[in-house]
Amino acid sequence: MKLQNRNQLKQRLSVTKLGKTRFWLGIVLGTLSAILFYGFIFFILETVDLFKIVLNFDFLIKNVEQLRFEKLFLLALSIAFGNNTMLRFWFSKPSEYLKKSYKYTTTRIVNYSLFIEYVVLFGALSFITRFLMYMPFLDHNLFKEYGYILYLFPVYLFYIAWTEISRYVKSQQWMLKTFAFSIVLLALLSFIDISKYKIGETAYKKMHKEELIYIENETEKAKRDYNIVFSEETINILKELRTERAFDLLKKSRLAFKTDGKVSLDTIILEKILIHNFKGYYIDELHSYLYTFPFQVYEQLRKVDSKSNEATELLNIIEEFYKLSLMMVEVPEDSNNSQLYYNKLHILEFDFHSENINWNYQKMYTQSSFLVYHMQRLGIYNHHPFFNTDIPFPQPLPIPDGWIKGNFPEFKDIIN
Structure with a gap:
């Protein structure tokens, strides 16, 4: 008889054994903790982004797919967090039916759930959502094709939490029902739009408002006037400051102007945008200039009709070069408190006027x-x-006449 009592079967978990008040209050607390945890992590990450932008670090503009993945992944982790909160509340104090045989079990369950929440979740969030997902050297298609594997992580956290409960009570059906409820909750919370609270992205857009407006206007102009449509990825690269992708775009555009053939109109427009939104310092002090040179632009201009679309945009590049050059020798009075102007001036003061x-x-x-x-x-x-102005441009610094006549014979009759 004693042996039979010692080998008694596990009790089946039920609302009666937990207590109706504790049962419903646990569900409410679990749901609220999931929502609050999601909001807490979201604003913590946004605050980190804000400090990065203030310190002039880069900010990657995420596309719709990346934002959806991050949102659903954080929601899934938050629901796993809420599930742990619910279980911890249910078993934080033995109920009337579980008091005799589970006096010390509740302490073990609470400690186990706390370990899951504060160690595993924190480590996963800080690593996956910021360091793994958006490293510039990683292909973002990796998460488009294999992102579902990362969703197994919150599923695993959910499973091990209920596994600890199953060691002491029969709870398989409860686990399945809770999992179904979590899926429904995830679907409902996914409709909440928090994009307007993007603190980091808002700060980035305010600090680089002029560059972003120029990119938008020029890409729209290319589509409207030249029937050239730039991909979303290319536009996002233009918005980046010093990422590996931005460096590659600079390098490709620069190399295009070194070729003997004609440069395509879309590459000309990209080079114009890159020079207008001049960033200067990219790799190190010896490699801070990653653009083409005015003579290379003029070489392309000689290969096209003077009134063609290519010629118009090439002349725009020469205009951008000249405006940038003026900042090296004088300070125009019509800066209009332009942040972009002061950024350019600061870079040129370092690279042109330093020792x-x-x-x-x-x-x-x-x-x-x-x-x-x-x-x-x-x-x-x-x-x-x-060039259509009555005011003549100032005479430039002298260049050897022999070199000019050999490379630009059209200027030989007007060289002073």
């Missing part, structure tokens, strides 16, 4: 000053608004 001068900037200044002066006097491109 360790970057000679690529000197080269850009010399070439752009030479071109605008002689192109205006040549008269072929005076249909462009930049």
Whole structure:
């Protein structure tokens, strides 16, 4: 008889054994904790992004698929957190039916759930949502094709929490019902739109408002006037500051202007945007200039009709070069409190006026000053608004006449 009592079967978990008040209150607390935990993690991560932007770190603009993945993944983890909260509340104090045989079991369950919440969840969130998901060297398609594997993590947390309960009571049906309820809760919470609370992204857009507006206007103009549509990925790369993808785009555009053939119109437009939204310092002090040079742009201009679309955009690039060069020698009075202007000025002061001068900037200044002066006097491109002015451009620094006549014979009759 004693042996039979010692080997008694596990009790079946029920609302009666937990107590109706404790049962419903546990569900409410679990749901609220999931929502609050999601909000807490969201605002913590956004605050981290905000500090990164203030310190001039890069901010990756996420597309719709990436935002959806992050949202659902964080929600799934939050619901796993809420499930642990519910179980901890249910077993935090033995009920009338479980008091005799489960006096010390509740303590073990509570400690186990706390371990899951504060160690595993925190480590997973901080690693997966910020370091693994958005590393520039990782292909984002990895999460599009294999993202479902990461969803197994919150499922695992949910399972091991209920496994601990199943050691002491029969709870398999409860686990399945709770899992179904969690799926429904995940579906309902996914309709909550929190995009307007993107603190980091909002700060980034305010700090780089001028660049973003210029990118939007130029891409829309390319679609409207030239029937050129840039991909969402290319537009996002243009918005990035110093990522590996931004460096690759700079490098490809620069190499395109070094070829003997004609540069495509879409590449010309990209180079114009990159020069206008000048960022300067990218790799190190010796490799801070990653753009093409004015003479290379003019070489392309000689290969196309002077009134073609390509010529118009190439002339726009020369105009951007000249405006950038002016910042090296004088401070225009019409800056209009432009943040982009002050950013450019700060970069050029470091690279052009410092003791360790970057000679690529000197080269850009010399070439752009030479071109605008002689192109205006040549008269072929005076249909462009930049050259169609009665005010002559200042005379540039001297360049050897022999070199000019050998490379740009069209200027030989107007060289002073």
